[in-house]
Amino acid sequence: MEEQKNIELLLRKWLDGEATPAEIAVLEQWEEFHTYKKIAETALLFTLPKPNSQQSYKQLQQNLASHKKRRSAIFKPLLKIAAVAAIIALAFGGYTYYFTTHNYTTKTAQTKHITLPDNSKVSLSVASVISYSRFNWKQNRNLTLEGEAFFEVEKGEKFTVETPLGNVSVLGTTFNVEQRDNFFEVTCYEGKVLVVTPQKTLHLVAGESFSLNNGNITTQKTNLNTPDWVNGYSSFTSIPITEVIKALERQYAIEIKIKNVTFGSDDLYTGTFVHDNLSSALQSIALAFNLTYQQNGHVVTLQKGE
Amino acid sequence: MPKSLHNNTCQETVFKKIYLRYADEIRNFLYYKFGSNLNPEDKMQEAFIKLWKKCKDVPPEKAKSFLYTVANNAMLNEVKHKKVILKYQQQKKEHTNHQDPQFLLEEEEYLKKYQLALAELSEAQRVAFLMNRIEGKKHKEIAEILGISQKAVEKRIYGALKKLRKTIKEL
Numbered sequence: 001m002e003e004q005k006n007i008e009l010l011l012r013k014w015l016d017g018e019a020t021p022a023e024i025a026v027l028e029q030w031e032e033f034h035t036y037k038k039i040a041e042t043a044l045l046f047t048l049p050k051p052n053s054q055q056s057y058k059q060l061q062q063n064l065a066s067h068k069k070r071r072s073a074i075f076k077p078l079l080k081i082a083a084v085a086a087i088i089a090l091a092f093g094g095y096t097y098y099f100t101t102h103n104y105t106t107k108t109a110q111t112k113h114i115t116l117p118d119n120s121k122v123s124l125s126v127a128s129v130i131s132y133s134r135f136n137w138k139q140n141r142n143l144t145l146e147g148e149a150f151f152e153v154e155k156g157e158k159f160t161v162e163t164p165l166g167n168v169s170v171l172g173t174t175f176n177v178e179q180r181d182n183f184f185e186v187t188c189y190e191g192k193v194l195v196v197t198p199q200k201t202l203h204l205v206a207g208e209s210f211s212l213n214n215g216n217i218t219t220q221k222t223n224l225n226t227p228d229w230v231n232g233y234s235s236f237t238s239i240p241i242t243e244v245i246k247a248l249e250r251q252y253a254i255e256i257k258i259k260n261v262t263f264g265s266d267d268l269y270t271g272t273f274v275h276d277n278l279s280s281a282l283q284s285i286a287l288a289f290n291l292t293y294q295q296n297g298h299v300v301t302l303q304k305g306e
Numbered sequence: 307m308p309k310s311l312h313n314n315t316c317q318e319t320v321f322k323k324i325y326l327r328y329a330d331e332i333r334n335f336l337y338y339k340f341g342s343n344l345n346p347e348d349k350m351q352e353a354f355i356k357l358w359k360k361c362k363d364v365p366p367e368k369a370k371s372f373l374y375t376v377a378n379n380a381m382l383n384e385v386k387h388k389k390v391i392l393k394y395q396q397q398k399k400e401h402t403n404h405q406d407p408q409f410l411l412e413e414e415e416y417l418k419k420y421q422l423a424l425a426e427l428s429e430a431q432r433v434a435f436l437m438n439r440i441e442g443k444k445h446k447e448i449a450e451i452l453g454i455s456q457k458a459v460e461k462r463i464y465g466a467l468k469k470l471r472k473t474i475k476e477l
Contacts, residue, residue, distance in 0.1 A: 012464050015438065016445045039470050042420055043439035045394040048337045051347065053326050060325065060351050064358055 011036065103131040106147070109253035111229075116141075120159065121152040125178070125229050127250045148178035150227050165212060166197030175204075176227040183243065185211035189225055228272065235272040244269045244285060245302075252278050259303040261291070315369060316361035324369045325354060331451070332377050338436040339429050340381050341391040353377035392424050416474070423473035427466050434459050435466035 010027055013019045019027070027033045104124060106112050112124040117137040124130060128147020141159040153159045155172030165184035168177055173191025178184070186195050187209040195202055195210050200217055204210055209220045220237070228235045234251065236244055241263050245256050251273075271288055273281035282293045286302060294301045315321055329350060336346035353376040357369060364372045394417050424432060434452070437443045438459075445463070449456040 008464075011467075012460055015463050015467065016460070017442070035471055036467060039420075039467060039474070040439055042417070043436060045417065046392045046421075046424065046436065047440050048334060048342065048346065048393075053329055056329060056347070056351075057322060057325050060354055063351055063355055 015040070101131045101133050103129060105129045107253070108250045116143075118154050118156055120154045123150040123230055125149060145177055146179060148176070148180070148229065150174070150176045150230050166195060169194040169196070173206075174226075180246075182214045183212070185209065187222055187227060189222075189227075229275070232276060233272050233274045237270050238268045239270075240265050241267045241269045241285070241289065244273075248273060248281060248285065251275055252281070253298070254278070255299050257299060257301045259301055261289075261302075261304045314361070315357065315364055315366050320366055321358060321361065324357075324366060324373075328370055328373055329354070332373055334437070334441065335374070335433065335451075336377055336381055337392070338433045338440075339378075341425070342393050343391050344381060344384055346381075349377050349380045352380050392421060394421060419474045419477045420470070422477060423470045426473050427469055431462045431466040431469065434462035435470075438463050 007027070007030060010019060010023050011033075014024065014027060104112055104114050104122075106124050106126055106128050108127045110126060114122040114124060114130070116122065116132070117134055118141065120141070122130060125148035128145065128149055130143050130145050130149060132143035139157055141153075141157055142162065143160075144162045146163065149161075151159075151161065151170075152174045153170055153172050157171075159170050159172070161168045161177050163177065163179040163184060165179050165182070166186075168175065168186050170191065170193040173193060174189045175191075175193050176185075176187045176189070178186075184197065186193065186204060188204040188206055190206050192206070193204050195204060197212060199212065199215065202210065202219075207221055207223060209222050211218050211220070234244075234247055236247075242265075245258075248254070249256055267289070269285065269288060271284055273284050275281070278295070282295075282300060282302075285291075286293050291302045291304060294303075315324065332353065333346045333350045336344075336349055340346065353373045356376050357364060357373060360372075427435070434448055437448050437451070438445070443451075445456050445459045449459045452459070
């Protein structure tokens with residue numbers, strides 16, 4: 001009992017920083033002291049970040065100045081009305097600006113470059129749509145994509161691209177997402193991205209590519225820095241020729257008809273076609289399958305070579 | 307009695323001196339008492355704005371208690387139904403040699419409990435305890451700032467320590 005009281009007295013002294021080394025040594029022998037010591041020391045982690053006093057004084061001066069201004073405005077009814085009108089106009093404008101969803105659409109044979117509110121960049125490939133809301137963008141970087149786009153994301157909060165077949169999340173990096181019909185492909189060019197699909201969740205690091213084609217998952221490596229379409233051509237590795245033909249149609253806004261030959265899902269194409277020269281692009285596909293082509297305005301006919 | 311010209315709160319130099327002397331102290335006081343979610347910096351600034359407006363009525367020697375009262379009231383107007391949250395800083399460098407994830411997890415766990423336990427303290431206990439632990443103020447100094455006896459300060463700090471230990475243990 002006596003000892004307990006003594007320890008309590010020492011503890012109080014120690015809290016005031018008045019305990020002598022000998023007294024601290026006594027406390028140290030007491031087992032519970034370490035619990036108390038930890039509690040006393042942990043408090044230090046709860047400090048408030050200190051702003052520079054001189055700078056916060058400047059802040060105060062600004063606050064004082066704005067107070068003075070506000071005061072004088074009260075005595076001018078006209079100004080008051082004008083202010084109210086301006087606030088309503090701003091609020092309305094701001095509302096439509098911030099809360100409505102922004103849509104960007106590209107048609108076939110058209111690409112767009114978009115800068116998001118945080119300076120992240122999106123290159124939208126042909127026949128694609130993205131939409132996002134400006135509201136609270138910095139905290140909530142979510143956008144939806146249908147089609148294909150290349151992203152250069154500034155560092156910040158989680159950046160998520162939602163598509164019907166899966167989501168891609170990153171913190172700050174460059175990557176390409178393509179989703180068309182049942183095809184979904186994500187390629188990471190820098191940093192690290194998280195791909196979430198109903199079938200699989202995985203991380204991609206730079207140089208890795210993930211694709212989902214009618215439920216079939218494949219992962220590949222790439223050593224490019226940007227997707228091919230950004231550089232003006234499309235490249236394919238073991239992709240069904242029917243998909244390649246669709247890509248060609250989108251790219252050049254043409255319609256391709258196939259005569260006296262049928263393609264199955266086993267007819268795969270590995271190769272590229274350029275985006276700025278239709279006959280060259282057609283040739284690269286026609287040659288691979290021993291076809292000939294005829295162009296008539298927007299319609300191109302592919303048929304078995306003679 | 308003639309008033310000294312150089313001792314007037316309305317004088318910018320005097321006012322600035324008062325600001326630099328008390329701004330941090332008041333901000334911290336508000337933070338210890340009410341936590342960080344009500345923005346102690348703003349309330350502190352509000353108090354100084356009020357002081358500036360009333361500078362003719364408040365001589366410099368009364369400025370301190372004026373500021374404390376105004377800032378405290380500004381907080382009380384808002385505080386009623388909000389929970390006290392004090393933010394802890396990320397662990398400092400000296401802890402990085404314990405990279406064991408188990409250890410880090412336990413530390414994080416402990417800090418969360420600590421945060422809740424701080425919120426459970428009475429305002430009086432929390433203010434005195436944190437002034438003492440964070441700013442290293444002596445019991446005597448705290449007694450002067452809060453306008454209470456040294457014995458009362460000692461009681462609050464010791465009580466806080468006991469209560470923190472009990473709450474953390476139970477959580």
